[in-house]
Amino acid sequence: MATQRRVTPRKRPSQGRSKATVEAIVQATARVLLKDGYEACTTNRVAETAGVSIGSVYQYFPNKESLVVAVMEGHLGQMQEALARRLGELSDADLPTVVKSMVGGMLEMHRIQPRLHRVLLEQVPRIGALKRLHELNDQYEPLVAAWLEAHQEQLELPNPGAAAYVMIAAVEGVVSRVMLEKPGWVELGVLEPQLTRLILGYLAPHLVPITRRAPSPAPAAP
Amino acid sequence: MATQRRVTPRKRPSQGRSKATVEAIVQATARVLLKDGYEACTTNRVAETAGVSIGSVYQYFPNKESLVVAVMEGHLGQMQEALARRLGELSDADLPTVVKSMVGGMLEMHRIQPRLHRVLLEQVPRIGALKRLHELNDQYEPLVAAWLEAHQEQLELPNPGAAAYVMIAAVEGVVSRVMLEKPGWVELGVLEPQLTRLILGYLAPHLVPITRRAPSPAPAAP
Amino acid sequence: MATQRRVTPRKRPSQGRSKATVEAIVQATARVLLKDGYEACTTNRVAETAGVSIGSVYQYFPNKESLVVAVMEGHLGQMQEALARRLGELSDADLPTVVKSMVGGMLEMHRIQPRLHRVLLEQVPRIGALKRLHELNDQYEPLVAAWLEAHQEQLELPNPGAAAYVMIAAVEGVVSRVMLEKPGWVELGVLEPQLTRLILGYLAPHLVPITRRAPSPAPAAP
């Protein structure tokens, strides 16, 4: 389809000054992406915004794509950390805790630079931000799968192998979309209980507390 | 952020000859997108592939973006139809039928031109394919919501207002991702029961059949 | 410099219907020139404005330039007529009458479609409207020269051969410019006496009436 090319930074900046330059360039790229969109994000504009010459940009980055990739990696790295903080250890946690961790982690990681996230997802071609986001999620599949396996008896899983994957994908899918369409739901706390129920109902329907006549009214979509 | 511009076709073809031309152009665009990716999808290449002159392309489409939009609209239109066929009427269906329709409809609509779908999602900037896909889904929210409301008694919904939305988003999120990462699951019939259980567990956990010791091993991801 | 090409209409319309079509096309050209300027005056737009197909335009006009030339010829023809009406016969007129005729004729001919005149002069390249306008004026040089020669005795002309030319050029130059910069002057009657004096002072300074202390204030430039 399309030709591959190097997207990794050209050289590691060793000295402090260089490191600052590289940082400035990456931040400038993010800023331009946010302010003007991908199409208007030219290398010259990035250089200008960063306050360096275009030559300096090419000192550290082999091409334009690598600039955007650097921004994406930085952003995904932060998301990764946010998720890791919550999901890091769930070895001996009980089911509600695990579900809560998962849902909470997903929500938290999507609170990081949501506008930049949107631009990376919707506007940047070829970068494969969606794929990388999925991969990020997938890293936790083994962890979740392991826990599920370890607690199989209390669960009602017809297909434990697929469960971790489906569960992660479902939460990520809902959160991701809500962030784009109804960001208010996250802040209002509407989303979290729904997701908790969604996952709990999936893993262990018999443990879902019976909710008779919920008098709580539906929230207005923003 | 970025400036808007017209993406609607320039003029309606009146004669039969020109109608064929327009069709050829749109199909050529899709073909080039698939074969060479978005970046290589230049207007001249589209014209060449369609077997028309570049002038004819601009006779009917104001700019490059409008070409891709036309492809997207055609594709989403087909998806829409596929979903509508299944979800069209669920007024007096029972719960399992409704869930099955939903899940089945989503799966079916994602079977349409999955490679083109992927290109539109991952490579085409600014077009907002993701957004449009979400909008397509959202059209069915009222339908599903109405059904949920009509059958509230047999359900266990703490927040019926959000339920339809979450439910659709979850299924779409999982299906969409599985299509990209594990397309085999769909054909193998792995996904459908999982999604059915996911939604059933969400809407009415007390109705999920108890599955003791499923001896079926997890399928290997392709 | 640039290549010559045919600018005359392709064929004379013989039938009434064709004549109407040609007329419609020429008028449409003028209308588009006025409304949108030369750059936006494309053949297709002219055809559309005229309510005929582009093919019909090329039935009667060999190329775009001939369209604009036709407009110019029509316009200059009208100017020509206006001037001719005044300058047609001055054989036995006296000096003030001749000068008045000249100045009046120039003023009158510049009252014809001044906005179209401006567009033709300022925007249309290659057509040579300025040159044609000069040529139009120059047609009257022999007439004026003959009169001057016939009345040499009462004049004070050091170079009667040049006088007609200079005189015409001066009046045309002033009128033309005033039309662009201070059109109000023409209507207010400011210009005519000045031009009369200019020419009379040139041809026969001793005949200029002595104007002591003109208390009339200067008119405000619009």
Added chain:
Amino acid sequence: MATQRRVTPRKRPSQGRSKATVEAIVQATARVLLKDGYEACTTNRVAETAGVSIGSVYQYFPNKESLVVAVMEGHLGQMQEALARRLGELSDADLPTVVKSMVGGMLEMHRIQPRLHRVLLEQVPRIGALKRLHELNDQYEPLVAAWLEAHQEQLELPNPGAAAYVMIAAVEGVVSRVMLEKPGWVELGVLEPQLTRLILGYLAPHLVPITRRAPSPAPAAP
């Protein structure tokens, strides 16, 4: 009518190298205009003629029009200077001197690149060369008007407010036209005395020397 767009240079050249580039581009534009006319004056041809890449042209000029404007500004600047040299100070000069300065200044400024002048006037659309030329002239109106006012007593002006304008327009009109139609007249010295008489007869007819029976024959128009 037509949309405005930027015609000013894009960036000021800072280094010596780029200053030479800009100069080469402007000169090349003038050369191409002269040699091939406006229609054939494409940006690529200008770049080629200047010996720079097309990219360098767009580094300093936002579009084609701005190139031609730069040429026009340069040309008008030179004209301006030529006129200023003569008209700069006429505070305490006497009438014949002032008239001579005016006429001489106009003639001199029209000796500057007459062929380029013609191309700019006749071929270049939208640039408004005629208007700018008028504006250039008009700058001197106050100067001339002030002088006229200061010497009102010795003049015979029915409308001093209009006099300066009419006078300038008349001379410019004649000179401009003679340059196009009878350039020889300027060199042969035919024009200057005629214009002097024209203006003198306008401002102070009683001061025009009586010319009896000029035996000099009229020169043949080239």
Added chain:
DNA sequence: GATGAATGAGTTTTCATTCAT
């Protein structure tokens, strides 16, 4: 004659990238 779909050479313009200073 009339139509308007089709043409395609030719233009302007952009922008990632290089490299002399």
Added chain:
DNA sequence: CATGAATGAAAACTCATTCAT
């Protein structure tokens, strides 16, 4: 290392003109 002038391939797009119907 930093600079920014210079590059030029390549893209989008226009519009006068032709010609089959």
